[in-house]
Amino acid sequence: MKHLLSTKQLAQEEAIQILDLAKVMAQTAEHGAKKLPALRGQTVVNLFYENSTRTRISFEAAAKRLSADVINFSASSSSVQKGESLKDTAQTLTALGAKGVVIRHPASGAAELLAKNNWIPGGVVNAGDGMNEHPTQALLDAYTIRERLFGPIAESRDLNGISVLIVGDILHSRVARSNIWLLHKLGAHVSVVGPPPLIPFGLKEWPVTVYYDFDEALRESKPDAVMMLRIQQERMSAAFFPSLEEYSRGWGLNGDRFATLPPQCLIMHPGPMNRGLEISAVAADSAQSTIVEQVKNGVFIRMSALYLTMSAQSEQAV
Numbered sequence: 001m002k003h004l005l006s007t008k009q010l011a012q013e014e015a016i017q018i019l020d021l022a023k024v025m026a027q028t029a030e031h032g033a034k035k036l037p038a039l040r041g042q043t044v045v046n047l048f049y050e051n052s053t054r055t056r057i058s059f060e061a062a063a064k065r066l067s068a069d070v071i072n073f074s075a076s077s078s079s080v081q082k083g084e085s086l087k088d089t090a091q092t093l094t095a096l097g098a099k100g101v102v103i104r105h106p107a108s109g110a111a112e113l114l115a116k117n118n119w120i121p122g123g124v125v126n127a128g129d130g131m132n133e134h135p136t137q138a139l140l141d142a143y144t145i146r147e148r149l150f151g152p153i154a155e156s157r158d159l160n161g162i163s164v165l166i167v168g169d170i171l172h173s174r175v176a177r178s179n180i181w182l183l184h185k186l187g188a189h190v191s192v193v194g195p196p197p198l199i200p201f202g203l204k205e206w207p208v209t210v211y212y213d214f215d216e217a218l219r220e221s222k223p224d225a226v227m228m229l230r231i232q233q234e235r236m237s238a239a240f241f242p243s244l245e246e247y248s249r250g251w252g253l254n255g256d257r258f259a260t261l262p263p264q265c266l267i268m269h270p271g272p273m274n275r276g277l278e279i280s281a282v283a284a285d286s287a288q289s290t291i292v293e294q295v296k297n298g299v300f301i302r303m304s305a306l307y308l309t310m311s312a313q314s315e316q317a318v
Protein backbone atom coordinates (compact mmCIF):
# COMPACT_ATOMS: atom_id res chain seq x y z
CA MET A 1 0.00 0.00 0.00
CA LYS A 2 1.92 3.06 -1.20
CA HIS A 3 -0.47 5.74 0.14
CA LEU A 4 -3.61 5.90 2.32
CA LEU A 5 -5.70 8.70 0.83
CA SER A 6 -9.33 7.64 1.21
CA THR A 7 -11.58 4.76 2.23
CA LYS A 8 -13.47 5.11 -1.06
CA GLN A 9 -10.34 3.83 -2.84
CA LEU A 10 -9.65 1.10 -0.28
CA ALA A 11 -10.52 -2.52 -1.12
CA GLN A 12 -12.28 -4.57 1.59
CA GLU A 13 -9.25 -6.85 1.98
CA GLU A 14 -6.91 -3.83 2.40
CA ALA A 15 -9.22 -2.41 5.09
CA ILE A 16 -9.28 -5.73 6.95
CA GLN A 17 -5.47 -5.96 6.63
CA ILE A 18 -5.13 -2.53 8.34
CA LEU A 19 -7.60 -3.53 11.10
CA ASP A 20 -5.89 -6.88 11.70
CA LEU A 21 -2.41 -5.34 11.82
CA ALA A 22 -3.72 -2.72 14.28
CA LYS A 23 -4.92 -5.59 16.47
CA VAL A 24 -1.41 -7.10 16.41
CA MET A 25 0.00 -3.66 17.39
CA ALA A 26 -2.50 -3.48 20.29
CA GLN A 27 -1.62 -7.00 21.48
CA THR A 28 2.10 -6.18 21.31
CA ALA A 29 1.49 -3.11 23.50
CA GLU A 30 -0.63 -5.18 25.93
CA HIS A 31 2.32 -7.57 26.29
CA GLY A 32 4.51 -4.66 27.40
CA ALA A 33 6.45 -3.82 24.21
CA LYS A 34 6.67 -0.02 24.28
CA LYS A 35 8.51 0.22 20.96
CA LEU A 36 8.93 -1.87 17.80
CA PRO A 37 11.99 -1.39 15.56
CA ALA A 38 9.91 -1.51 12.32
CA LEU A 39 10.62 2.03 11.02
CA ARG A 40 14.00 2.69 12.65
CA GLY A 41 16.03 5.20 10.61
CA GLN A 42 12.98 6.59 8.77
CA THR A 43 11.53 10.07 9.18
CA VAL A 44 7.80 10.84 9.27
CA VAL A 45 6.58 14.43 8.89
CA ASN A 46 3.26 15.49 10.40
CA LEU A 47 2.28 18.26 7.95
CA PHE A 48 -0.70 19.99 9.59
CA TYR A 49 -2.39 22.99 7.95
CA GLU A 50 -5.39 22.74 10.32
CA ASN A 51 -5.68 22.39 14.08
CA SER A 52 -5.75 18.92 15.59
CA THR A 53 -5.37 17.29 18.99
CA ARG A 54 -6.17 13.58 18.58
CA THR A 55 -4.96 12.95 15.04
CA ARG A 56 -1.64 14.78 15.22
CA ILE A 57 -0.66 13.45 18.64
CA SER A 58 -1.68 9.88 17.84
CA PHE A 59 0.27 9.90 14.54
CA GLU A 60 3.29 11.17 16.49
CA ALA A 61 2.85 8.48 19.16
CA ALA A 62 2.36 5.81 16.45
CA ALA A 63 5.51 6.82 14.53
CA LYS A 64 7.58 6.89 17.74
CA ARG A 65 6.29 3.45 18.82
CA LEU A 66 7.56 2.18 15.45
CA SER A 67 10.96 3.83 16.22
CA ALA A 68 10.67 6.41 13.40
CA ASP A 69 11.97 9.96 13.79
CA VAL A 70 9.15 12.54 13.75
CA ILE A 71 9.09 16.12 12.51
CA ASN A 72 5.98 18.09 13.49
CA PHE A 73 5.15 20.87 11.03
CA SER A 74 2.47 23.43 11.86
CA ALA A 75 1.51 25.68 8.93
CA SER A 76 0.53 28.50 11.29
CA SER A 77 4.14 28.94 12.48
CA SER A 78 5.90 28.18 9.17
CA SER A 79 6.84 29.89 5.89
CA VAL A 80 3.36 28.96 4.59
CA GLN A 81 2.41 32.27 6.26
CA LYS A 82 4.87 33.98 3.84
CA GLY A 83 3.14 32.38 0.83
CA GLU A 84 5.14 29.14 0.35
CA SER A 85 3.22 26.58 -1.75
CA LEU A 86 2.39 22.98 -0.82
CA LYS A 87 4.82 21.76 -3.51
CA ASP A 88 7.72 23.89 -2.24
CA THR A 89 6.95 22.95 1.36
CA ALA A 90 6.92 19.24 0.43
CA GLN A 91 10.19 19.49 -1.49
CA THR A 92 11.82 21.37 1.42
CA LEU A 93 10.75 18.62 3.81
CA THR A 94 12.08 15.96 1.42
CA ALA A 95 15.45 17.74 1.33
CA LEU A 96 15.41 17.60 5.15
CA GLY A 97 15.03 13.81 5.03
CA ALA A 98 11.26 13.17 5.14
CA LYS A 99 10.31 9.69 3.90
CA GLY A 100 6.62 9.64 4.78
CA VAL A 101 4.13 12.46 5.17
CA VAL A 102 0.95 12.64 7.20
CA ILE A 103 -1.05 15.62 5.93
CA ARG A 104 -4.09 17.51 7.22
CA HIS A 105 -5.24 20.34 4.95
CA PRO A 106 -8.37 22.51 4.61
CA ALA A 107 -8.55 21.82 0.84
CA SER A 108 -10.29 18.65 -0.35
CA GLY A 109 -7.84 16.69 -2.52
CA ALA A 110 -4.63 18.10 -0.96
CA ALA A 111 -3.35 14.65 0.10
CA GLU A 112 -4.04 13.23 -3.35
CA LEU A 113 -2.24 16.19 -4.98
CA LEU A 114 0.84 15.53 -2.85
CA ALA A 115 0.79 11.80 -3.63
CA LYS A 116 0.01 11.92 -7.36
CA ASN A 117 2.70 14.51 -8.14
CA ASN A 118 5.40 12.60 -6.27
CA TRP A 119 6.44 15.77 -4.41
CA ILE A 120 7.40 13.43 -1.56
CA PRO A 121 9.40 10.26 -2.33
CA GLY A 122 7.57 8.23 0.33
CA GLY A 123 4.03 7.40 1.35
CA VAL A 124 1.32 9.96 1.97
CA VAL A 125 -1.33 9.40 4.64
CA ASN A 126 -4.40 11.63 4.60
CA ALA A 127 -5.15 12.95 8.11
CA GLY A 128 -8.21 14.89 6.90
CA ASP A 129 -8.62 16.97 3.71
CA GLY A 130 -11.31 19.65 3.79
CA MET A 131 -14.79 18.14 3.65
CA ASN A 132 -13.55 15.11 1.68
CA GLU A 133 -12.11 12.23 3.77
CA HIS A 134 -10.47 11.28 7.07
CA PRO A 135 -9.62 7.63 6.41
CA THR A 136 -7.73 6.78 9.61
CA GLN A 137 -10.65 8.13 11.70
CA ALA A 138 -13.05 5.79 9.90
CA LEU A 139 -10.63 2.89 10.31
CA LEU A 140 -10.30 3.48 14.05
CA ASP A 141 -14.09 3.76 14.29
CA ALA A 142 -14.56 0.43 12.46
CA TYR A 143 -11.84 -1.13 14.64
CA THR A 144 -13.60 0.11 17.79
CA ILE A 145 -16.98 -1.29 16.66
CA ARG A 146 -15.36 -4.63 15.75
CA GLU A 147 -13.54 -4.89 19.09
CA ARG A 148 -16.60 -3.96 21.17
CA LEU A 149 -18.96 -6.29 19.31
CA PHE A 150 -16.68 -9.26 18.55
CA GLY A 151 -13.75 -8.85 21.00
CA PRO A 152 -11.34 -11.79 20.95
CA ILE A 153 -12.91 -13.23 17.77
CA ALA A 154 -12.62 -9.94 15.87
CA GLU A 155 -9.66 -10.95 13.69
CA SER A 156 -10.33 -10.97 9.91
CA ARG A 157 -14.02 -10.16 10.52
CA ASP A 158 -16.07 -7.74 8.50
CA LEU A 159 -19.10 -5.88 9.92
CA ASN A 160 -21.78 -7.76 8.02
CA GLY A 161 -25.23 -7.31 9.59
CA ILE A 162 -24.22 -4.35 11.79
CA SER A 163 -26.32 -1.15 11.65
CA VAL A 164 -24.60 2.22 12.18
CA LEU A 165 -26.45 5.56 12.41
CA ILE A 166 -24.37 8.72 11.76
CA VAL A 167 -26.01 11.85 13.20
CA GLY A 168 -25.69 15.58 12.58
CA ASP A 169 -23.59 17.75 10.30
CA ILE A 170 -23.09 15.27 7.45
CA LEU A 171 -22.53 18.04 4.89
CA HIS A 172 -19.24 19.29 6.33
CA SER A 173 -18.04 15.97 7.72
CA ARG A 174 -15.06 14.14 6.21
CA VAL A 175 -15.50 11.64 9.06
CA ALA A 176 -19.01 10.81 7.78
CA ARG A 177 -17.82 10.38 4.17
CA SER A 178 -14.94 8.07 5.13
CA ASN A 179 -17.20 6.08 7.46
CA ILE A 180 -19.98 5.65 4.89
CA TRP A 181 -17.58 4.13 2.34
CA LEU A 182 -15.63 2.01 4.82
CA LEU A 183 -18.57 0.66 6.83
CA HIS A 184 -20.43 -0.17 3.60
CA LYS A 185 -17.37 -2.03 2.25
CA LEU A 186 -17.17 -3.97 5.50
CA GLY A 187 -20.81 -5.07 5.08
CA ALA A 188 -22.50 -2.77 7.62
CA HIS A 189 -25.78 -0.98 6.90
CA VAL A 190 -25.19 2.77 7.21
CA SER A 191 -27.90 5.38 7.90
CA VAL A 192 -27.51 9.13 8.33
CA VAL A 193 -29.79 11.70 9.96
CA GLY A 194 -29.60 15.47 10.32
CA PRO A 195 -31.36 18.73 9.47
CA PRO A 196 -32.14 18.79 5.69
CA PRO A 197 -29.63 21.62 4.94
CA LEU A 198 -26.85 19.54 6.53
CA ILE A 199 -27.54 16.45 4.38
CA PRO A 200 -25.74 16.75 0.99
CA PHE A 201 -28.00 16.36 -2.08
CA GLY A 202 -25.69 13.81 -3.70
CA LEU A 203 -25.97 11.43 -0.75
CA LYS A 204 -29.02 9.76 -2.33
CA GLU A 205 -26.55 8.08 -4.75
CA TRP A 206 -24.44 6.73 -1.87
CA PRO A 207 -24.83 3.36 -0.12
CA VAL A 208 -26.72 4.94 2.77
CA THR A 209 -30.28 5.36 4.09
CA VAL A 210 -31.17 9.02 4.70
CA TYR A 211 -33.45 10.23 7.52
CA TYR A 212 -34.24 13.74 8.71
CA ASP A 213 -35.99 12.87 12.00
CA PHE A 214 -33.63 11.51 14.68
CA ASP A 215 -36.28 9.60 16.65
CA GLU A 216 -37.62 7.95 13.48
CA ALA A 217 -34.05 7.05 12.45
CA LEU A 218 -33.42 5.42 15.84
CA ARG A 219 -36.70 3.44 15.65
CA GLU A 220 -36.26 2.27 12.06
CA SER A 221 -32.50 1.69 11.69
CA LYS A 222 -32.20 -0.08 15.09
CA PRO A 223 -28.52 0.91 15.34
CA ASP A 224 -25.80 -1.17 16.96
CA ALA A 225 -23.77 2.07 17.04
CA VAL A 226 -24.83 5.73 17.03
CA MET A 227 -22.07 8.04 15.79
CA MET A 228 -22.61 11.66 16.82
CA LEU A 229 -20.85 14.38 14.78
CA ARG A 230 -19.66 17.83 15.75
CA ILE A 231 -21.42 20.87 14.32
CA GLN A 232 -18.61 22.38 12.19
CA GLN A 233 -19.46 26.05 12.65
CA GLU A 234 -16.03 27.04 11.30
CA ARG A 235 -17.04 25.68 7.85
CA MET A 236 -20.52 27.30 7.84
CA SER A 237 -20.95 30.54 5.91
CA ALA A 238 -24.78 30.57 6.30
CA ALA A 239 -27.42 29.56 8.84
CA PHE A 240 -28.15 25.82 8.49
CA PHE A 241 -30.65 25.58 11.38
CA PRO A 242 -32.68 28.18 13.34
CA SER A 243 -30.69 28.08 16.61
CA LEU A 244 -28.30 25.87 18.55
CA GLU A 245 -31.14 25.11 21.02
CA GLU A 246 -33.40 23.83 18.22
CA TYR A 247 -30.52 21.80 16.76
CA SER A 248 -29.87 20.23 20.14
CA ARG A 249 -33.58 19.44 20.65
CA GLY A 250 -33.94 17.85 17.20
CA TRP A 251 -30.62 16.15 16.57
CA GLY A 252 -28.76 16.05 19.89
CA LEU A 253 -28.27 12.87 21.91
CA ASN A 254 -29.81 14.33 25.06
CA GLY A 255 -30.56 12.37 28.24
CA ASP A 256 -34.14 11.47 27.20
CA ARG A 257 -33.08 10.06 23.80
CA PHE A 258 -30.14 8.25 25.32
CA ALA A 259 -32.51 6.57 27.81
CA THR A 260 -34.51 5.03 24.91
CA LEU A 261 -31.46 3.19 23.50
CA PRO A 262 -30.81 -0.45 24.34
CA PRO A 263 -27.88 -0.88 26.77
CA GLN A 264 -25.73 -2.63 24.15
CA CYS A 265 -25.96 0.25 21.62
CA LEU A 266 -22.54 1.91 21.24
CA ILE A 267 -22.24 5.70 21.53
CA MET A 268 -19.45 7.10 19.34
CA HIS A 269 -18.01 10.54 18.60
CA PRO A 270 -14.79 11.33 16.70
CA GLY A 271 -14.11 14.38 18.90
CA PRO A 272 -13.76 17.18 19.63
CA MET A 273 -17.24 17.19 21.24
CA ASN A 274 -19.59 20.09 21.87
CA ARG A 275 -21.00 18.74 25.16
CA GLY A 276 -24.57 19.85 25.72
CA LEU A 277 -25.07 20.57 22.00
CA GLU A 278 -24.81 17.39 19.88
CA ILE A 279 -24.18 15.07 22.84
CA SER A 280 -25.08 15.17 26.54
CA ALA A 281 -22.60 14.33 29.29
CA VAL A 282 -24.80 11.41 30.39
CA ALA A 283 -24.37 9.78 26.94
CA ALA A 284 -20.71 10.75 26.41
CA ASP A 285 -19.62 9.45 29.82
CA SER A 286 -21.77 6.29 29.88
CA ALA A 287 -20.52 2.70 29.81
CA GLN A 288 -21.91 2.49 26.25
CA SER A 289 -19.64 5.32 25.12
CA THR A 290 -16.54 4.32 23.10
CA ILE A 291 -15.20 7.88 22.82
CA VAL A 292 -12.04 7.38 24.91
CA GLU A 293 -11.43 3.93 23.37
CA GLN A 294 -11.64 5.49 19.89
CA VAL A 295 -8.74 7.79 20.79
CA LYS A 296 -6.68 4.90 22.22
CA ASN A 297 -7.39 2.67 19.21
CA GLY A 298 -6.35 5.52 16.91
CA VAL A 299 -2.70 4.97 17.86
CA PHE A 300 -2.84 1.28 16.78
CA ILE A 301 -4.63 2.09 13.50
CA ARG A 302 -2.05 4.79 12.74
CA MET A 303 0.84 2.42 13.58
CA SER A 304 -0.69 -0.02 11.10
CA ALA A 305 -1.18 2.65 8.41
CA LEU A 306 2.36 4.04 8.81
CA TYR A 307 3.90 0.58 8.79
CA LEU A 308 2.03 -0.52 5.65
CA THR A 309 2.69 2.67 3.66
CA MET A 310 6.30 3.20 4.73
CA SER A 311 7.41 -0.42 4.47
CA ALA A 312 5.99 -0.45 0.91
CA GLN A 313 8.47 2.38 0.19
CA SER A 314 11.40 0.45 1.69
CA GLU A 315 10.56 -2.64 -0.41
CA GLN A 316 10.50 -0.49 -3.59
CA ALA A 317 13.85 1.02 -2.69
CA VAL A 318 15.59 -2.38 -2.33
Ligand code: CP
Residues within 6 Å of the ligand: 051, 052, 053, 054, 055, 056, 128, 137, 270, 271, 272
Ligand atom coordinates in the same frame (compact mmCIF):
# COMPACT_ATOMS: atom_id res chain seq x y z
N1 CP B 1 -11.21 13.35 15.33
C1 CP B 1 -10.28 14.27 14.98
O1 CP B 1 -9.86 14.35 13.81
O2 CP B 1 -9.85 15.06 16.01
P1 CP B 1 -8.71 16.18 15.92
O3 CP B 1 -9.26 17.29 15.04
O4 CP B 1 -8.46 16.60 17.33
O5 CP B 1 -7.51 15.55 15.27
